[in-house]
Amino acid sequence: MAAGKKTAEGRGFGFLFEMGCGKTLTAIATMGAAYEMGAIKTVLIIAPTSVCSVWPKEFDEYADFKYNVAVLLGDKQKRLAALRSLAAFPFEALRVAVINYESTWREGIFEALLDWHPDMIICDESQRIKEPKAKQSRAMHELGDAAKYKLILSGTPIQNNAIDLYSQYRFLDPTVFGTNFFAFRNRYAIMGGFDRRQIVGYKDLDKLIQKEHSVAYRVTKEEALDLPEQTFLTQYITLEGKDKQLYNQIKRDSFAELEDGGQITAPTVLTKLLRLQQFTGGFIQADEGIKPEFVFKGKINALEDILDDYVISAGKKLVIFCRFRPEIDLISDSLKKKKIRFASIYGDIKIEDRGPIVEDFQKNPETKVFLAQIDTAGLGITLTAADTCVYYSENFNYAAYSQSLARIHRIGQKNRCTYIHLVVEHSIDETILKALARKEDLAKTVVDDWRQYF
Template sequence: MSQVKLLPHQEKSIAATKDFNRCAYYLDMGLGKTFVGSEKLKALNTNISLIICQKSKLQDWYEHFKTFYSEYNTIVYSKPLKSIPDNSVIIINYDLVWRRPELLDLENFTLMLDESSCIKNTTSNRTKFVLKLKPENVILLSGTPTGGKYEELYSQIKLLGWKISKKAFWETYMVTKKMEINGFSIPIVIGYKNVDRLKVKLKEYGAVFMKTEDVIDLPDQIDNVIKVESTKEYKKFVKNRVVVVEDNELVGDMSLTKMLYQRQLASQYNSNKTTILKDLLESTNDRVIIFYNFNDELEKIKSICENLERPISIVNGQIKDLSEYEKETEIHPENAWGSIIDVPIHNRSVTLIQYQAGAMGLNLQKSNKIIYFSLPLSSELFEQSKKRTHRIGQKNNCFYYYLITKGSIEEKIYEVLGQRRDFTNKLFKS
């Protein structure tokens, strides 16, 4: 068992929740929520602990407990078990947990939710299931618990033990207006009120808020917007809502398909963007991270990297391979004296990350350059993605390169994300 030595801000977080058996550590990305949550879990000292996380984080949590808390029986829960051993830490992902109804029989256990914002949708199967669990203790971990939308806190405050109805919560803290959608009058959040009161109330229920800049002096973050020329296909699609490109007919007969194809025409179907990406990669031999959305984008970016003979790592729904990113040295051929030597080299890897799979949780501070081939619609994923490199251990300024097609939907998406709002909300309100 490795000895865990917490940083001062981590010790402060745990001390602030000493008298709470239900608490939330809303610590900015990179401040070490994993260790804070684990030490709190250890202090609560229940026979069984259940950790629910994203699928991409299952192995990380397993290795974390095996390395630092080997006194526990650490189990990745995939298939139902006949019995759970004493002193166990059970790890399961959000997409599977609601398919394991036997977990509802657990009692007197500690529940820890990694990225607790994953239960923001009160109508989803995962959220409804988690709220049915009967834990003795609760630990919530998130760097972005609301993604800027306080209405999405409701499931989490229920777990913290705040007994307030959803109606009262909205009336107290949300500013809404009614919209007619398909004959139904639906309340839409247009602002917030009593925010300071809300934060005070959350602290009364064991929530700790901590931003990176309040704790650590990290290097600067530098944005670089690179304008990309549009294409005649994009302009034709905007005008006619239909175009044929690369033997694919794109028909934007609905608002959502129109938006989808505009995004694809501005990225994967825009040869000007792939040319600029190639030029950018040729301009540096540093490790580079590239965020993308669509599978066809991945294939085109991979092709560019292969042509440039750049080593590739990939993180998406099917693959999590960071081996090239992690490399520090390579074996060089025999030198003039006939011996084999390890020579440190510059890691030229390019790591391709799909937002949903890798914008949260990865530690990529060995790199300080991120290229955004295309943008997400989610403000939370966008903000989280930037923190993959801007975190503890980063010694260099972080550079972000946004490839934005001129006169396209990408300009609007970038503007809305800059306001820390989801672009889908902007579309819905429109």
């Protein structure tokens, strides 16, 4: 009701639903209602690249009205051709174009989207435009100014700072927080540090939250769903003998390089931590090397035990997330040796091929394992055919980790969800897991306290 009222006034609205609570379904229902009322004929959906191919499937499953969805993929000419084809569609139906954020501001594409004059624009995972100065954020603002109806969809509109809201609401409804970022920042942030350029605190957050929810509706899992419980397990792997010596050597060398490295920055610290995490995953790569060298079998051995228990013996489906491509290759080889049919998504898999891969895992009883890089497939897909997920490795970002948890714990899941973290004892793995438990983004905390990680 509230969403319909705001939309009828030509203003934007936000569905701030936690992951798995059905914000895509609700957005499709909103589009359908507006279309049936004659309020809209065209919709532009901007989404993360990995989510674009999901939207047509969601329409197929949920839409109870006539529609034509085109995902704008490929090079510029292919994207423009797809948009022209959609515009020329001869039958009465809601016309929906889906494109990734990174393409919206490109020369030729941005102008074409403006010329198309979509009646409604939906910003999926709207936290992607939290930086007001970024080109894709500015493009979204301009597109939003030209559209009559707007929606933002996000379970995590604020990832790290309260000021993340500004750019999203600048797109959604400029009357809420205004059109001047610095005025917004000065209103709600306490500045300090060198030349008072750093945010050291916030003020009047009650008013900020009140304004945020004046054009948005928040749904949490506790409020909306009777989802089964989640169980988190940690399976420890011990470093011994030569493996332990090699890990400690990498750790000492990294520490020494940082000690002698002059100015310490997050990228330099994270690069050293990356080397340690790559080792716990099983491989190292020399600076002059072309291919990674597999040196540590602890984690892959532990994973193979889980495969034996959960997949081969119990016949259950399993999701495996990891961070690095060499880990994908290592696990793939293990699955092939065990003759386990699996689906896999990583950076090199084309966007248009990912939807069928997910569908195969969800519907094919013979496909037992879904193997993916967390940054590529941790967002926007449904993997409820499994109720158990193994984290072979994680990245440093809490938001990405939190999103990935909801791939199996969402609408459609009927079983208790179990998450198994493979952790090498007394290693960077433990540090990362503790940071994630504190809901920290490790990349933002390492500069001041980098010594505790080595």
